[in-house]
Every structure is written in structure tokens, then in C-alpha cells.
Amino acid sequence: MKLDPSFIWTAFVQILSAIPTTLYITVVSVLIGFVIGVAVALIRIYRIPLLYPLAVGYVTFIRGTPMLTHLLLIYFGLPVLIDGLAEQFGWSFRSVSIPMIGFAYISFSITAGAYMSEVVRSGLLAVDRGQLEAAHSIGMTTPQALQRIVFPQALAASLPNLSNSVIGMLHGSTLAFTVSVVDINAKAQIVASTNWKFFEAYLAAALIFWGLTFLIERATSVIEKRINLYNRGGVA
């Protein structure tokens, strides 16, 4: 084994083909996670009976255990559950027909949901209650007030956390290799072991991730500037 700097570029080009998989996993889990997060956050803010303890339990469990265990639990647990139910009710659907990446989507969405709920909750609570009352006083309905007044402000407040969550999920997607999904990390492993150049391949993968993270951060700061226009202070 000798260091081969030129191989970094070769590996880089080969690993590029796996970027879409990583991005799919990230985007899907963030989007579904966001939906779950909003639901859980609203349940917790309005303290809906019965659902409230469930939501708290869900968030505590997910935040207290590693993402890897969620993935493994879903990967091994879900087929047993689905096949058991299928047997009982005579469905033709079996867990075999779920693609590997499906497990990654499901498990990472569940993970993202718990973290997102905290992000959404802190964002919503950051908006002054007076804003809602003011909206009501000028005759808006609650959905209108939420949509026009509260949500835009909550979004602005939670944007930094949101971007951190996205980056977290991007980095978390590397775990997908444990269920044989070929994402950037798995591709790096393949490139590394077929050429016996581990360091170079992982360096290339690290550079790609670094670049992606940088892009997300840049994009966030642009959006943040745009979204915080109302808040620029002074007399404006």
C-alpha cells in the first residue's frame, strides 16, 4: 500500500454517481420527518390527551437511542410485523417486496421526525403569543393567523436548527450502508476495496460530504437573509 494522490480524483469521480442516493435518503427523511415533526409538535403544544404521552415517549425514545438502532430495529422488526399481519389477514403483500432503500427511508424518517418536532416546537414557541392575538383582533381566523403570521415567523426562527437537522440527516444517511444501500459511504467502501486504496477513497467521500454540507450552509444563510428581511431592525 502506497499513498496515491491521483487516485483521490479517480475515486471522487466514481463516488459522484452515488450522490443521488444519499440526497434521496436525506430529502425523503427530512420531508417526511418534517410532517411528523409538525404533527408531534402541535400535539405537544396543544397537549392533546392520549396522543400527548405517546408523542413524548416517541421523542424521548428516538433522541435517547442511536440512529443505527432505529435502522436495525426497523430492518429486522418491520418484516416480521408485516409478514405476521399478512399471514393473518391474507394479504398478498410481503416484506420481501420492500426495497432495501425503503427501510432506510422509513427508519430515517422516524428518526428525523423526533428531531424535527423539537425544531418545529421551539420555532412555534419563539413567536410571541401577542402576534396571534393581534391577528385575531384585526379579524383573521386562526388558520389564517397561523398561516400568515405565525408560521412565517416560526420558520425564520427555526431556520438555523432546520439546516442543522438537514446536515445531521445528510451525515446520518451514511448508516444506510448497513442495510446494503449504495450511498456515498458504501460506494467509497466499494471503490476502496476493489482498488485496495482505502485512504484515498474515504478522503474523496469526505470531500464530497464537506462540499454538500457547505452548500446546505450557504443556501441556508441566503434563505435566512431573505426570510429575516422583516426583522432588520431600525426604523425601516
Next chain:
Amino acid sequence: MGAPFDISYVFSYLPKLLGTLGTTLLIVGCSLQAGIIVGFLVALPRLYKVPVLKTCSEIYISFFRGTPILIQLFLFYYGLPEILKLVHVDMTRTPVLVFVILTYGLHTGAYMSEMIRAAVLAVDKGQIEAAYATGMTGFQAFTRIVLPQALGIAIPVFSNLVIALLKDTSLAFTLGVMEMTGKAQTLGSLTQHFIETYIALALIYLVISFTIEKLLLIAERRLLRHEKRSTSEKKSFKIHKNWSYRRIIAELGPGKGGAGL
């Protein structure tokens, strides 16, 4: 798979997994210490704006926060021996655990340095001036006035970091370290009772992270006892209404608050 689900396995696996708890905690403990030291070393050039070192530490932080820990783990495991071979240091006999602790130490160090920097900056500058006015030296002012307050501010973030680190250790199995996750996978494939093993594993992680959180909450109450704020509101993730406090947290960067793996 194939084996039917049997809850009693969960309980029989618990003690087996607890046997490897030591390795997990060893990784957490060692890399935490390394992380704090690295964090301080990296935070100081940025706090005092030392010309070249400042850029170096910024790149260091950016790299370790910008790449997944799994990639870093592989990078160090495979890369370090090759680089050290160039200077004729043989690392073939180094135990894997050293690489793991090194990686986690450097990874946490990046987050720690951000935490330390933001916490120190969050302490009111007037406090330092007041300390100088009463005749303290710079060192005295830092250790007696700034540090205790910064510690109190930083501890919720610190707690998040420790829990994130604990959860990150579940990745050490990829290098063949027999910590809890590695042990769970071995147990699972030996007995084909995967679900039960992973439930047991999740339970252990849950209990440990809960304990860490509680312990650090007690520490936080002690450190912030000079402030009359009711710290109990921090329990169960209550959100702080106080705007300045939220800004500090935002500035700290929620650490790995986004999603610790």
C-alpha cells in the same frame, strides 16, 4: 430471522450486552476528555484572533462538522497508518480502540470548541471590565468570573454533546470494536433473534442517555444557583421564552442538536 419473537430474550440479552458497556463508556470517557482539551486549544486562537492559527482551527472545525463521523472513522483507521508510514512509524500493532478514541476525540473537539467559544462570548464583557476594576489580573478574571458563568451557559449544550457522543459510539462496530452495538450484532446473528437484541440495546442506550441528562441537569442547577431563574423549566425540553438565552443557544449552534446519529 425466522425465529419467532420472544420477549424473554430481551431480558436474557440485557446482562450480556451490559458486559460490553465498559467499552462503550471507555470510548465516551476518553474521547470526551480528549475533546475538551482539543476544544480549548482550538477555541483559544479564535477567541484571541491569533492570525494563522485562527484559520487553521476554522478549517479543522469546518471539516469535522462538515463530514459524517463514519467517514472520519474510516479515514483515520485507514489513513493514519499510511501517513505515519511515510515518517517510518509503524502502526500495525496499535489496537483499533486507539483509532476510535482518536476519531471521536477530534470529532467532539470540533463541537466542543464551538461550544466553549460561544459560551465565553456569551458572558457579558462588562463582567470582565468589572473584574479588572477590582484589580484582578486577566487570568484571575477568566478563571473566577468568566469561566464559572460560561460553564453554566454551556452545560445544556455539553449535555447534548455527551449524549450525541454516546450514540455515536454505536458506529465503532464498523471497525470491529466489541462495544454494545457490535456485541448486539454478534448475539443477533448467533441466535437469529435480532429484534430482541436490538430492543435490549435500545433500552440500555435509553437508560444511559437519560442518566447522563439527569446528572448534567443537577450540575447545571448547581452552576447556575447564583441566578434566580427556575432551572426546572429546562426539564422535559421546555423551550426558553427568554430571547437572549435562545440567542446564545442559537449562536452555540445546537451542537449536534440537529441529529446526533
